[in-house]
Each structure stands twice: as structure tokens, then as C-alpha cells.
Amino acid sequence: MLEHVAKVAARAATVLGLALVLAATAGPVQQAAAQAAANTFSLPIIDNARMWPIVGGLPNILVNKVLYSTLVKYDAKNLAPVGDLAERWTLADDRLTWTFALRRNVTWHDGRPFTARDVKFTIERLWLNPQVAFFQRGNVAEISRVEVVDDYTVRIVTRTPFATLPVMLGYLANILPEHILGTYTPDQLRNPVDFLRNPIGTGPFRYAESVLGSHVRLVAYDRYFLGRPKLDAIVFRVVADLEQQLAQLQTGQLDLMIIEPPQVAVVQRMPHVQIIDAPQVNYTFVGFNNKVEPFTDRKVRQALTHAVDRKAILDKIYLGKGRIATGPINPLLDWAYTDKVHQFPYNPELAHKLLEEAGWSKGPDGIRRKAGQPLKITLDVDRGNPVREQTAVVVRQYWRDVGVDADVRISEFNALLARIRTRPNPLQAWTLWYITPPDPDVMGYYHSTGTLNEFGYANPELDHLLEQGRATFDVKARAKIYHQAQKFMAWDAPVIFLVYPAEIQALNRRVRGWAPIGYRDALTHMTGVSIGR
Amino acid sequence: MLRYLIRRLIQTAVLLLVVSVVVFALVLLAPGGPSILLDRSMGAEEMARMRSLLGLDQPLYVQYTRWLAQVLRGNMGVSYQAGLPVLEIIGQMLPNTLVLSAAALALALAVAIPAGVVTAARPYTAVDHAVTFFCFFGVSIPVFWYGLMLIVLFSVVLNWLPPGGMYTIGGPRTLADLGRHLVLPAVVLGTANMALFTRYTRSSVMAVLRQDYLRTARAKGLGQRSVLYKHALRNALITIVTVVALQLPRLVGGAAITETVFAWPGMGSLAVRAAFERDYPMIMGITLVISTVVAASNLLVDLVYVYLDPRIRYD
């Protein structure tokens, strides 16, 4: 018995020792990894991906970007909508009927041709089907019906004039194969397990393998409609831990990762990695619950904005990577953006004055009170993101400096979001971010009936402007409306617009042809990307 | 023996049932809901619809009995996050965790038993003190920190070993490749146990060495070596088997952190992610499977006792 145990132990030790020797003799890891990864682009995802674009989640979204196509995608320079599966589109005089001409040389990864029937199927049976619960349904809910004109022409009709339709058709709106899914029941369509084991798309890369907890590998699709991609494969590695991602970036197992400002200094020391500050359509904010005291008072909202040194936050926490936000519309949308709006420079004196005017005056303990009630604010933030956590802690300090009894509560993202979405919203203030489609239409977030209006913000004047903007098709006229909306929102301060942060990409220098935009969008421009040396 | 086995199996079943109720209660007490319902750009309407499609608007006891009935039919449901059957996912990930745990355990025992015997034979010498110090070091260092240090040293600076993963992606899945990926996580997961096992081996061997029958054996002229190996070690093994059994649940738990640090595609890291994402079917499935594995190995250990120690009889 004893000898047996000893033998087993000895054998285990030998195997491990052998492994160490092998490791030492097999040569540098980089070499082995590089060989295996020749002409392969690797990037991390934090969990297993589900290649079903009907449900959300970042891992799914990223993989689906290269596996599937959309009718419309965004230009790699100015993010304007350009054709993907659709070649061009026109709008009828009724301003409701859109006609999309589809590309003729598109095939699914199983070789079958892509046609207008796939579009009709995807929109009617998946996106608009209440039994399927498409996570981006809000973006396309204005569509009333889809007509197949011929194999390569499709007509989409909206309920009301909807100027942003092309943009929305490019936003997480992958087209799925009717010839496979057409016979599925609604129940199966919610989660087609068979299909997920071998998903079929029209994107530049087709599904090769998925090893749970390890990676998803997609390989170049030879008959991709824009020509075979230069890369042989894309590997999405499941790596949840940021330090592990960094180590893999350094040793060459990963070609790209998104870093946070604290990691910039580390990555700068990696000679084979470059840092790209990629602009993306987003903003960070401190949201107020506009339905409850004291945020019902514009003066309080303005004071709380003036109390925060956003310049310092941008410089120190974001390391200057981004610009101070002036409203919900990102400067990337240059035709619609304006910074000629009311500015809120750091000004604690003015904050003090505004709060006094609003009736909140300092008590002996330095805390402001109105009618005996102390000015007490809990600022919520999600756990884990250093920038947001630091922002929350710093904003709390700024508010304390002007006599607010402020506190920070850090909770898990799910719990926080679930609370924000409770009606009535039990929170006072929270700091989060929004990534939006590249369009100035912010109705969903700030219109009094908006489905994503978490701030409880309701203002008839802004409602009217946003409705007008959505129904106006002339670019100049639209821009004018949104300029007005931005001016109004800046002054009314429904939230503190903090920063338009750049996405900090750490990219291996061997990668060529990478589109320097947010990586969600860059992944739709992968055909020209290659691996050098 | 058979009756004992049956009794143990029934006990295990009850235990698993209790665990499943507790975890189910935890899952449903948890604030927030599944991530799948909480996409930033998903409206309240879609969210509510998805909830009802997943059956989450049903009363709790209905949800539980539905789940239990499903499990009894051998179906653990479908992961919200991955969209695949939970059993299929676990089937892919469990072997990876077992490989890692077994390697860590083997490594720990391979070092601990000799170290324990040596220090017991020569207590309070320099060797003993050195080993003891190392043992305390092993149990006092936070696992994630230890792992991070090894990654930085052996992968980033020296570039000897891969920082994470289980195989080189796209390469052939050879044993050597697995070995290279296995070294660091196995060392990290094994260290604390190594320390613990050494201590136990040392004290039990020492206890045995003092016992009368060994004195007799020595007096009878048996050499120190043979006394050590024939008698002391055999008795020490019983202790070690017990300690290993007690440590198994902890080993599995520790794997959660080690796997996360090393991006090892196992159940531990899967469980952590499932918990954060509120992937209810996944959480329930993993808990049940891990508990079963641990219970089964405990049972196995009890049977090994019988083999090791003829004095123990079950009836």
C-alpha cells in the first residue's frame, strides 16, 4: 500500500518536473504562441459568448460583430451609416417607406444565398416578435412591416417618420438565416441550442470551434462578399481577470485589450504594444433622480454640477483621455454636436450661492438644511471599474466641500441597475455611462416617455424638440434642432455630464490596418486587418 | 458493509437536497436579476417580457419544484449566459477542474509526505525549522497574490511558462503543452495544502514514533529506516487521508480563485462568473455537481480508511 502511494506521488512529481523541464527546453513561450497564432488576431472576452444576437452581453456582441452582418454599418472615419448587406436605400415621399437594395453576392456560411426573405424573417419573426424579446427592440419598434419586393429588394415601413432608421439598422441588428431558422417555433427561437452549436452568418469569419471557458475561434470565410479577409482566424479568449489579460498581452497571446487609465503606465513599457485612444459614441454622467427632492430644483442640479471639478476628474482619473462632456450628444457626431452651450466650470462659490438661493443653507455642523431636512445624498456606483469608482469617491468629496452630506454606495452592477429600473426609482444619484448609436436622437433617454429614461426627467419643451428631431430628415434642419436641444439640456442640467471618454486600446504593433475607432465598430472593419512580420 | 454504503448514499442525497434548497434560496434572495435581463440598452418592456419567458415571474416554490423535477429527469436547464444546456457546459469544464485539483493534490502530497517524515525524524534541527517556516509561509500568503507574483516572474519576466489558459490555442493539444500550462496554477493551488499536509504528517509520524510498540520494534533491533517506513508512515497515512478528505471541499473552493487568476477553463472560474451574472440555472447546476463530487470523494475516502486501518469496521 505504502509503496503504492509513494510510487504514485513519485510519478506525479516526475510529471510535474518533466513539465518544468519541457517548459524550459521547449523555448520561449512567445515563440510557441506566435507559431500557433500565425495570422490570427486574438482578443479577450470576459465570459463564454453566445452567438445569438437576439440577446445582449458584451462577449456575445463582440463575437457576433464578425460572425454576422447588418444591413447598415458605420463608416470607419466619421461613423456615418454606410451599406453592409444593403447597398443603398431610398425614402419615399410619405417619409415612412424605406426601400433597401441588397447586395447580390452575399452567401451564408453554409453556401446558401442571402436574400430579402432573410431580412423580412429577421425583422418580423425575431426583432418584433414579443415572444422572442429582442434586446434592442426599442431601437426598431417603429417598424410596422417589411415587404419583400424581390430577392434583392426589401421595403421597410415605419409607423411614424423615423429619421434614424438607417443608424438603428446598424446598431446590434444582425440579420439571421431564414433557411435554417424559418421552421423554428417561437420557443426554439428564443434560444436555438442546435443553431448555437454551429451558427451560420454572413460575416467575414465563420464559426470554427468554441471551447467553453477557453475560447471561440472563427476562421476566414473564403466567399465573404467584400473578399476573403487577410487574417486566417480571429480568436476570442475567455479571460475574466484584467491582470491575466495584461500578462497575455505582454507575452503575445492577446493582440488587443481595452485598458483602464491605471494600466496605461504598464502598457507603455511594453515595446511591442501601442496605445490608441479611440473615440467612441459615449459619455459618462452623474445621474439625478429628477422626480425627488432636492433634484426637482434646477438650481440644486446646477449647483451640484458647479461643485464638481470635471477638469480635474478628466486630467487625474481619466489621465486626460477624453474631453469634458457638455451634453448627451457626442462630438464624434460633428454635424449635430455643439459646445456653444451653458458651461459649468468648477466654482464652489457659485454652487454655494445657488444652493443658498434654493433655500439650502448651512447649519452649524456644515451640513445644509432646508425646512429642517438635511441635504443628504447617496451616490451609487457599480463595483469593479476603477474610473467610475474613483469618480464616485471624488464627487462625494466635492459635494461634501459645499455642505452636502454625501455618501457613496458601491454595489454590483446587476443589483444597481435593477434598483435604477425599479419604479419608482429608489435612488438619488448614481454615476454610470452610456454608449449610444451614432445618432443625436436621445429620445429613449430624455423624453418623458423614453423607455430608458432612468432619470425620471420630463420637460415638455425638450420632449417637443426631440420629437421634432426624430421626424426631420434634412440634415441641416436636424442639426439646428439638436443644437437647441443641447443648449436646453446643458442649462437645465438633468444630470451632470462628466466626460466623453476615449476607449484606451492596447494593440500589438504586429497588427496592421486596424480601424482606430471604438473596438465594437472596428470589429466590423476587419477584412483589411492583417498580422505583420 | 453494504448496509453502511446504502445509509451513506441516503445521507448524501439528503445533504444534496438541503444544499440545493439553500442555494436556491440564496439565488432568489439576491438583489438584481440575471445579467441577461439587464443589458444597458434593453427597455423595461423587453426586460419584463424576458422575465416571464424565463419563468422568473412564478412563485418561488413553483420555480424550485420545477427545477427539482427537471434535475430528477437528468436535465439541469439551459444557461442564461451561454445558451447551452448546463450539464453540457459542466461536462466540458469539470474535467479541467479535476485535472488541476488532482495535480495540485499530487504535488502537495509528493512534497509533503517526504518533508513531513524527514522533519519528524529530525525535529528541531535546521531542516525542520526551514520546512516549518516554508509551511507557515504557504498558509499565510493570499492565493491571488501568490498567483500574480508567479505570473509576473515566470511568464512576463522570464518567459518560461504561459501566463494562463490550458492549451495553446490553435496548436496541438499535447500532454507537454498541458503540462506547461498546468505548472503555475498547480503550484499555487497546491502550496497551502502542501504546508498543511507536511504539518500533519510530521506530527502524526512523531506521535507514532513515540509509541511503545515502536520502541519495542527498535529495541528488537529494527533499523530506524525500517521503523519509519513500515510503521510510522502507515499510521501517518491514515491521518493524511483524513486531512485530504477534510480539505477537498476547500480545494475545490480555492480552485475558484486560482482558476480566475490563471484563466483556467474550469468550474471554479465558471462559478464565479455565473454568480456575478446571476445565471441561475448555471449556479444551481454547478453547486449540485460540485457538492456531489465532494460527497462522492468523501465516501471514497471512508472506504480507503477500511483498507488502511484494519481496526475500522463498518456495519
Add this chain to the structure above:
Amino acid sequence: MSTSIPASGTIRRSPIGEVLARLRRNRLAVASLLVLALLHLAVALAPWLAPHDPEAVALAERLQPPSASHWLGTDEYGRDVLTRLLYGGRVSLAVGLTSMVVSMVLGVAVGAAAGYAGGVTDVLLMRITDGMLSVPLFFIALMALALLGASMLNLVAVIALSSWMTVARVVRAEVLRTRELEFVAAARALGCSGWRILARHVVPQSIPSITVAATLGVAYAILLETSLSFLGLGVQPPAASWGNMLSGARTYLRTVPGLAIFPGILIFITVLCYNWFGDGLRDAIDPTLAER
């Protein structure tokens, strides 16, 4: 265990006195105790010792190297590291000690009740104890914290609930042994109530073993809090604990290593000293293990 039986002719010392005497001879254990005392004193006096406000944020002063005003530098919020170490130590040690106390109380209660009552109670309680021992508790604890959120209360509860079982077993064994001893039988004959005997005579007998479990329990709890911090499930910021300081510092591991080194060393030393002390205590209680 026959250590409390005095050799003929010597003066009988109380068992606890004997243990202490033996402990005093173990230099490592004594040194550990001294270090621990010093650490506990320092963190207890944090409000008086700390040079700064632990939560005062100053963006202009973030990530500063050690200087005259910040002896150990500042963290990513410009907070004084030394101050936060002192306050963080309070939290870490409080978590360790509280969860240890709770788990001891639980363990002693269960063990004593099982051992003393015997019969069905014993079987039931020991079933539960064994059941909990054979479940991947750390794993379930992790789930519980991830699901319920990591408040200090949850943290202590989870650590305590997952570590009382060994104590329960030890106490039960001790109770079974002492129950039959003469003085207990005498007390029973004198008409003392069962619980009174338990509290006055039986439980004190197991104090040495409980103390060992307790010291090791504190070390375990501190380490557990640190591990949980890695997953974001430890003490929640902006409050400091050594665990979350170490875990937060990994972001700066390669740029500002000082941030990680100090909490790391403190955790290591504390856990090490508790282990050493507990080990010394064990040897002192059961000299058959330590003495030749």
C-alpha cells in the same frame, strides 16, 4: 491525554497554568504574541496615531512616493497610505476577531449541547456538523456573497458559518471525555443543573483546544477576507481593509509596487503570527507532540 495527571510528589498546577508555563518557553510563540499585541494596539489607536483623515480625497496628490507628510506615500485617490493601513487594520482585524468569536460561540454551543445531551440531539447536531464539513462551503460562501452583496455583516456571517464545525467536534469530544470525570459526577450528585455543570465545569476543560482553534480561525478569516476582496467580495470601499487595499493595489503592481507591499506584508505578518502563536499554543497544550 494524560497531561493533567500530576506526577507524585509535585505540586499540582492548574492545567491552564501549566500550558502558559510551557508556552512561555516557546520563543517563537511569545514573539508572535508580542507582534500581534503591537499590531492590535496600533490599529486600536488609529484615530490618535494616524496622521491624516482616511477618507480625505485629494486628486492633486494621488500616487505620491513617500515623503515627510506621507510616510508611506499616497494611493490612487491621494489618500495617505499609512493612515489607511491603520484604519484598514482595524477593519481586517475586526472582521477576523468578530467572525472568530461568532464561530467559537456557535461551535461551543453546538458541541457542548451535542456532547452533553447525547441521544437524538447528539446524532442530529453531529449530522449537521458533518454535513457542513462535507460541502464545498467556501464555494457556497462565495456564491452567497456574490449574490447577497458583501456587507461587513454578510462577510462575518459567512466566515463564521463556514468555520464553526471543527470547534463543535473538538468541544463535543472534550465534553464526552470530561462528562465522566469524577468532579463532574460529584457536581451532578450535588444537584447542580445540567447547563450549570456544562458552563462551569465541562466547557472550561476545553478552553485550551478552543483557544488554538480560535487563533487559527482569526488567521483564516483575515486570509479569507483578502481572497474575497480579490473577487470584489471583501470589505467594500471606500472603507479600507488590508484585503481590499492589497487587491486594489494589483492594478498598480508594476507601476507603484509600494501600494501592494505594505498591506501585503501586514496581512502576511498577522496571519503568520496568529499561525505561529496558535501552533505554539497547541504544542504547549499537548506536549506529547512537542517534547521528545
